[in-house]
Amino acid sequence: MNPNIMEYEKNGVIPLKxxxxRYEIKELIAPLLGGQLxxxxxxxxxxxxxxYEIPVRQGVPIEPYIQKIGKVMQVSTHTQFLHILDVEMAEEQVRIxxxxxxxxxxxxxxxxxxxxxQEAVAMIVQFGRVMLDAAEERSMEFSLHPGNIWITDDQKINVINSWDRPAERQRLSKELVALLLQLVxxxxxxxxxxxxxxAEFRKHLNGxxxxxxxxVISTLTNAWNGxxxxxxxxxxxxxxxxGGAKESAGRGVTPPPERIRRAPVIQEPSPQKKPIEKEREAEQIPDEETEEKPRDRRLYRLSKRLWQGLGLAAxxxxxxxxxxxxxxxxxxSKGKQAGSAVTPTPDRQSSKPSDTSKPSPSSSSKTSPTPSKKPSEQPSPSPSPSADPPAQxxxxxxxxxxxGLARDAAEKxxxxxxxxFEFVIEVNxxxxxNVFKQEPAANETAAKGDRIKFWVSKGPQ
Incomplete structure (x- = not known):
């Protein structure tokens, strides 16, 4: 048995399988980064x-490699990285x-x-967003070589091997430019x-x-040059x-029909069906369209009942x-009638202070009249408004x-x-x-509302 595997069985974190x-090979797809897919x-x-079967090289420790695959299994949540379901090993190969x-x-x-x-750029931008999202959770040290890329039927870019570091590491932006050029x-x-x-890109920018x-050419060449x-x-x-799409819409310019229409898929003729196609036909998978009709009817009935229930509740x-x-x-109304029934009583009580309000000649020099109090009728004074709280x-x-951003993108x-923000335009x-300098530096902490200053290139003189 391979000594590397024996050592890993003693000290490995993940038990070897x-x-x-359980897994039966059906068809070879292509060689992939030293292995076979x-x-x-x-x-x-x-x-x-x-x-994905990869040979185990003699003298190379297997434990770090399996641990690296295990880490990718834990963070492989993004849809455009093929998820690792299982890992099996033999003396001379690893099966992923x-x-x-x-x-x-x-x-x-x-x-x-x-x-x-435009279609190729949309595919690349969508994949770039996924990579920026994934960079917060995992290492991005993998290859974007075309041999490591799988394109799904809904035109999504998928990375197959996302754990092996390539021998020649390039910036991800340059690798995306290469994929974009090959697509167009x-x-x-x-x-x-x-x-x-x-020069090659200029041939495809007529739209x-x-x-x-x-x-666009400036952005692509800057990314290509790192x-x-x-x-x-x-x-x-x-x-x-x-911005280009808005300008075209404002001018009423539409791309020619041949630019919008997709070229038909070229299917290579084959005298006999592949084994995997025969097996799929033998399984007699039901047609999705026949299942969608009763499913749509059920959804319609459920939504109708939901709206009826909501209407009844309202x-x-x-x-x-x-x-x-x-x-x-x-x-x-009952309270007002009860109040009107007892009005004579306060009139009889108020007669006394009304009599005293007319002082007699004998008592005018001794006492002064006191006004009657009606606390129930006089509203209490409202508190004065408090001062605005100090700005925080x-x-x-x-x-x-x-x-690296354009000026308007940096402002946004x-x-x-x-x-x-404030900016200065200088020769660079x-x-x-594009922005070539900023103060304070990226990822520093600042208070909300502080000012950031950046320098915009005027271009080389």
Whole structure:
């Protein structure tokens, strides 16, 4: 037995599971980062899975590798990272069981589908948001090489191996630019320098307004050359595309029909069906459309009953309020009648002070008349309004990272964090219009309402 595996069985945190007959390999998909990716079937739960088998190299400790996979299993909650379901081991290989999703490898997708620049950007921006979300919980040291990307049938980018660190690490923003270029060009060959990347992108920007093209090219080349972080790249790209869409709508410009229409999927002819297709047909999975009709009817009946119940409840509440209002009015009228019945008594009592209000000649020099008091009729004086409370300083907020953002995006980000701002335009190597410096620095703590200052590049002279 492999000595590395024996050592791990003694000291490992996760108990080892030998490779069993629970998972059956159905079809090879492609080689993947030193291993093989298969479509398999969980014979216990009767569901399809991905089986990723990686050989165990002699002399390489297996314990850290399994622990790294275990950490990914604990934080693998984002939908666009294939979830790890199980791990099995043998003397010479590790088998990782992943969630199966309908789709194809990235290279196959680009060969079969034609996309406009706007559609490809929407796919990349959506995936970039997921990565920014996931960065708060997990390490992002994995490869975005096309060979590690799975595209689902609903056009979502999925990462297959999210735990192995690539040999040549590149910025995530540059890898996303590479994926975007391959989506629009339908080519797996990438240019070697930034100028060729720019020239290749220009071929596919005809659908954008002329005023937005240069800004988009600047953002893409800056990300390719490593001058933009992932956050800055995604925000800039989204802002530019939204601005271009508004400008096109304002001018009444619509892209030509051939840009909107999707190219048909090219299906390669095969003389015989694959084993997995035969098995799926044998299972006789019911058609989803036939199930949706009775399901829709049930939902309609439930919603109808819900609205009827709500209407009855509203009617009951209205009747209760009406009865309650009538009771209050009848009580008030009875109180007024009772008050009118005892009015003679206070008149007889008030006759005494009215007599004393006319002083006699003999007593005018000794006593002065005292006015009668009616505490029940005079309203008590209302308290004077209190002074406004002193202004309180805002709570602590985190200073955002504005470096690499466009000026208007930086202003919006500062306001969103509750900070005021001021900016200075200076000559700098950064692309014109982008922030290259800020005070205070990112992630520092400031009071809400404090001022943040940033410097906007005028471009190199």
């Amino acid at each position: 030998p490779i069993s007959n 298969y479509i398999g079937k969980d014979m216990s739960l009767m569901r399809y899975v991905f089986l 069981v992943l969630t199966h999703r309908e789709g194809c490898m990235f290279k196959q997708y680009t060969g079969r589908h034609s996309m406009t620049f 060009s339908r080519s797996s060959v990438l240019p070697s320098d930034g100028q060729r990347v720019e 954008l307004p002329a005023s937005s093209r240069e800004a 001058r933009l972080s992932l956050n800055a790249f995604i925000q800039n790209l989204q802002h530019l595309m939204q 009617l009951t509440i209205a009747v209760f309020i009406g009865v309650f209002t009538l009771l209050i009015q009848s009580t008030d 300083s805002g709570g602590p907020v985190s200073v955002p990272n504005l470096i 980000q500062a306001l969103a964090n509750g900070l005021r 190597e950064m692309a014109a219009g």
